[in-house]
Amino acid sequence: MNNISIAFSSQATLGESPVWSQSRGRLLWVDTLEASLNVFDPATGQNIVHTMPSPLGFVTETHEGQLLVGIGCHIERVDETTGKRQRIATAPHAQKGYRLNDAYLDPTGHLWVGLMDEGLSEGSGYLYRLAPNGVWETIDSGFTLINGIARSLDGGTLYVTDSRHGTIYAYEHDELSGEVSHRHRLIDIAPNEGKPDGLLIDQEGCLLSVLFDGAGIARISADGDIVQRITLPVLRPTSCAFDSSHKYLFVTSARLGLSPTTLANMPASGSVLQIDYERIMRQGSAA
Template identity: 35%
Template sequence: MAISEPVSIWQLGAPLGEGPVWVERDQALWFVDIKSHKIHRLDPANGATRSWDSPGQIGFILPIASGGFVAGLQTGLSRFDERDGSFTHICAPEPEKPGNRLNDATVDPQGRLWFGSMDDSEETISGAIYRLGDDGHCIATSPLVAITNGPAVSPDGKILYHVDTLGGVIYACDVDSAGMLVNRREFVRIPYGEGFPDGPTVDSEGCVWVGLYAGWGVRRYSPAGELLEEVKFPVSAITKIAFGGPDLKTVFATTANKHIAPADLAKEPHAGDLFRFEVSVPGQRGVLIREGV
């Protein structure tokens, strides 16, 4: 695959940039900074940027078919209206776990929202993958881990990938007709010292891209789990990528400077910035969360 060199396009210095998503109706990239409680939007056509405050830590933001977004907050799912910056609570998947927060999410081809929770201290094994049901309840669909990332879904919607970041494992699961995860298996294991697998994204060929926290890059794996490409960055903590632009061949990457020692930050002046690079294989078209949220 032809891949250009990543370049910084928005000097944010975000402690924990995350959750990039290309929203086709806006022709804009949306993403969050979890620790700064921020939502960001970039319009690549003219370079315009805009930011909103969230009422707490925010792990993701994904568009709804009827307008607005679902935001994953520490308190649960909320509906975000970008016109006035308001948040309206939807549900709390884990009211009994105040130390957890929501961390990453995706929308499958059927318009269903899948998301993960994690221990905010990044230690306790208390996070899980959920699906938002039609009745507004959140359905747990995975064993517990300390830090979940993903999920991400194959182009046909039949395979869901999710990450145990501290365990260094990307799992693949089949999605059954009832919307539950079955046949969970190890897809890729990343050896300790090569970086921690962070947010996964699936391209139009069904290949899985994953950001590497403390790994200085992102990797692309075939549907069989074979390493195909690795894109190196000038910063160590790459959290997740999103495919955007008119042809979905522009890749946007969020990064972080959390956990980087002050003495080392001078070696990574662009840590926490938004990056961009170009690829020859496009991503998948984004799916809006179906009506009823």
């Protein structure tokens, strides 16, 4: 795996939600269950940890450089300098045992985010869109473990993952109105391939679906075909993010639920990985 290295040797219980901060030139990521907000500098290897309440579902950066996090069913703004948090919104269907999961901030400043039942009750999850003015809109429901959310390069398609069922859905998306419609199954990932988790679009418009329990990333065409598979040295990768150059891809991972034998065989579990994505694409084959 010459194209894959350990960027930061953490032992995250559930590393998640990596996003590249343009204003900081750093990778933001969270450990959901240990409730840590992390700011990682690939140039120095330094990882700064900010302790948050649990469960910490996601972090994202607004276009103004502000940090937003999902804590339980709430969205809060975090002052990185002081550590102070300001609650700005609460999910419409917030209730005990539920929490916000993955999120995606679109170019217009709308936050797309899923709400899940931690007990994974069938069809209990929701997809929301939160406007910059704080107004919520319930986009869809019926998910069991709503996860990775992404948008096509042209903005015409919204992709949403239900990890429990191994399905990535595609919606038609109107950029002007923000409306989505005509949900359909783009792809069903076979259980033995892993569970689709975090989702990202590369510069060629392919979907990168991180396969929890699958030790890899599936590169999927807009037609729903797996065109490439990148093998990883961790059984439970969770999500991924490009740096500003799109040369490198960072992948978070989890140690949650792994046996001592698996951890011994895959000691990088829980670490942040770095993939030379540009080189892999040039080679045209999996790492």
